[in-house]
Amino acid sequence: MTSAHRPRKRFGQNFLHDRGSLERMLAAIDPQPGQALVEIGPGQGALTWDLLSRLGRLEVIELDRDLCARLETERSRHPGELIIHSGDALKTDFCALEQPPPLRVVGNLPYNISTPLLFHLLGQAGCIRDMHFLLQKEVVERMAAAPGGKDYGRLSVMLQMLCEVEPLFTVGPGAFRPPPKVDSAFVRLTPLPTPRYAIDPERFAGRVRLAFAQRRKTLRNNLKGVIDAAQLEAAGIDPGRRAETLTLEEFARLSMLPSLQDG
Structure with a gap:
C-alpha cells in the first residue's frame, strides 16, 4: 500500500x-x-x-x-x-x-x-x-x-x-x-470558434490590461499616452468611465482605436 x-x-x-x-x-x-x-x-x-x-x-x-x-x-x-x-x-x-x-x-x-x-x-x-x-x-x-x-x-x-x-x-x-x-x-x-467581436487578439489583450491597470482610475488616465480622450469620445466611450463599466463590445471598439504611439 x-x-x-x-x-x-x-x-x-x-x-x-x-x-x-x-x-x-x-x-x-x-x-x-x-x-x-x-x-x-x-x-x-x-x-x-x-x-x-x-x-x-x-x-x-x-x-x-x-x-x-x-x-x-x-x-x-x-x-x-x-x-x-x-x-x-x-x-x-x-x-x-x-x-x-x-x-x-x-x-x-x-x-x-x-x-x-x-x-x-x-x-x-x-x-x-x-x-x-x-x-x-x-x-x-x-x-x-x-x-x-x-x-x-x-x-x-x-x-x-x-x-x-x-x-x-x-x-x-x-x-x-x-x-x-x-x-x-x-x-x-x-x-468559441471566433471571438465574440472582431478583434486583433494581441492588441485586445494589451488594451484590456492597460484599461484595468489601476481599477480606481478612469480610462482617460489609464490609457494616457496610448489613446486620448478625443478618440474615446469619437468611439462613443466616455473617457471619464472606469474599465469595469465597459461591455465586451465596448472593449472591442476600444481595442480597434489607433495608438498615439503609431504616429
Whole structure:
C-alpha cells in the first residue's frame, strides 16, 4: 500500500477526497472513449483513475515529482494508458502533447496559479475543445462577472471574449484534505470558434490590461499616452468611465482605436 502523501503548501495542494463531489465532476465532464483529455495536477489520482477507466487513454501534468512517482507505481493496477508529464502546466505547450487536438482539459487547480494558468490556456485555445476546473469560488465569480461590479475585471473580459463561461456547482472546504479556508466552484469553459467581436487578439489583450491597470482610475488616465480622450469620445466611450463599466463590445471598439504611439 502506498504511504500517505503530505500536502505541500508551496504547491498549493488541497486534495479532493469527497466522493459525491468527484461524481458530480465526472458527470459534468462526461468523458467518452477516444477523446483526447489532459488532467492538470492529478495529485493522488482521486479523479485520474475514474477518467482513465472511461477514456482508455489519459495524459496528466504534475509538478510534484513524489506524486508522479506515486502515479507510476499505481498505474499498473488500472487498465488503460496513462501518460505522465512531470512538469509545470504554466510552461506546457498543450497543443504539442501526445494526443492530437482538440483537447479536453480538466483539473483541481492550485489557487496560487489559477489565474496565470487560465491566461496561459487562453493563448492555446485554438487546440482546446473545453476545460473543466475546480477553482476558488471567488475566481469563478470573477470569470463569469457582468460589467459594473467589483468582480468584473481583466480575467472576466478576456475569458468571456473568447469562451463560454459556465459556473456549475460549489464545493465546500470539507471536501478537501487539508480543507482550504474558502469555498471552491466547478466551472466549464468552452472556447468559441471566433471571438465574440472582431478583434486583433494581441492588441485586445494589451488594451484590456492597460484599461484595468489601476481599477480606481478612469480610462482617460489609464490609457494616457496610448489613446486620448478625443478618440474615446469619437468611439462613443466616455473617457471619464472606469474599465469595469465597459461591455465586451465596448472593449472591442476600444481595442480597434489607433495608438498615439503609431504616429
